[in-house]
Amino acid sequence: MLAGPWRWLRVANVAPGAAERLEAGEVEYAVYVIDGEGEALLSPERTVPIRAGSALTLLKGAEATLTAGAAPLRAFLVAIDT
DSSP states (O other): OTTSOEEEEEEEEEOTTOEEEEOOSSEEEEEEEEEOEEEEEEETTEEEEEETTOEEEEOTTOOEEEEEOSSOEEEEEEEEEO
């Protein structure tokens, strides 16, 4: 999955109750939660819990909003050109 051409990669540090939005577009995303817990809003009808050790793959055109719970959330984010 991480062998493709990376557009960017970074570690997101999300404060308690704050959110990190991954915009829909021309990239795929890989998300690895390093520390903390919270939720990922994948669509208006679908929210999934995330915590340290969780991984998400978002296909081209998908979006997500990662929201930290009561403690900070730290996640490794990769945008991959397809």
